Amino acid sequence: MAKSIFYHAGCPVCVSAEHDIINLIGKDNVEIVHLGEERNKIDDAEKAGVKSVPALVTPNENVLHINFGASIAEVKG
Amino acid sequence: MAKSIFYHAGCPVCVSAEHDIINLIGKDNVEIVHLGEERNKIDDAEKAGVKSVPALVTPNENVLHINFGASIAEVKG
Numbered sequence: 001m002a003k004s005i006f007y008h009a010g011c012p013v014c015v016s017a018e019h020d021i022i023n024l025i026g027k028d029n030v031e032i033v034h035l036g037e038e039r040n041k042i043d044d045a046e047k048a049g050v051k052s053v054p055a056l057v058t059p060n061e062n063v064l065h066i067n068f069g070a071s072i073a074e075v076k077g
Numbered sequence: 078m079a080k081s082i083f084y085h086a087g088c089p090v091c092v093s094a095e096h097d098i099i100n101l102i103g104k105d106n107v108e109i110v111h112l113g114e115e116r117n118k119i120d121d122a123e124k125a126g127v128k129s130v131p132a133l134v135t136p137n138e139n140v141l142h143i144n145f146g147a148s149i150a151e152v153k154g
Contacts (some may be wrong), residue, residue: 020135024102060095066141
């Protein structure tokens with residue numbers, strides 16, 4: 001199975017959701033991207049349709065926005 | 078592993094998220110509850126902290142609100 005990508009920005013909502021997602025789908029099935037630290041990946045996230053973090057982009061390229069930590073605009077700062 | 082519970086109300090956003098969740102965590106690991114059809118479970122969902130659907134309640138009782146289909150108030154009608 002292709003990996004999902006979990007985008008977050010280190011906020012408490014993000015960290016909590018990250019733990020849940022890893023528990024649910026398995027650490028090996030998800031790539032974790034911290035947009036606050038890997039700012040060059042913000043473009044990729046936006047192109048994938050990520051509007052807020054935390055968000056999970058599935059292997060078939062759907063975006064699941066999970067709870068609400070911060071908008072992409074806030075991540076850009 | 079205890080099952081997660083996926084609450085939805087039949088809306089297009091819900092159905093799309095349901096497919097994604099089943100693909101990600103496996104059909105056997107999630108109980109699907111359609112609150113429009115199983116209205117007696119709306120109370121359980123609210124007690125679990127579900128504010129909108131679709132939402133996934135994890136085995137450790139965290140609530141992941143996924144995208145946004147409808148508020149619980151709208152589901153109650």
